[in-house]
Amino acid sequence: MDAQTIFGNNVRQARVASGMSQEELAFQAGLARSYMSDVERGRRNPTVKIVGQIAAALKVSASVLVEGIPEDIAE
Incomplete structure (x- = not known):
């Protein structure tokens, strides 16, 4: 599974x-609903700023949203 898919699944959960x-x-994150849908489906590669906005809206640490992404992932 790629990084975008793992991130999207974590956001959805x-x-x-x-x-x-x-x-x-x-x-709450200041994003378009269609963008959020794409994030959850692993079709977007959000910037660090967007990851922070999503984490803040969910009231979780950004690390929760990137949990499970291997450090050596090569895309």
Whole structure:
């Protein structure tokens, strides 16, 4: 599994655990709902700034969202 897919799955799990809709998460993070959908499906490669915005909206550490991404991943 690639880094974007792992990140997207982690975002989805954190969002569902928080009880937030995808639309609400996008709003809280200052992003478009379609962008958030692409992130969760592993179709976007968000910047560090976007990762921080998503983490802040979910009230979790950014490290939670990148958990499970191998350090030596080569894409």
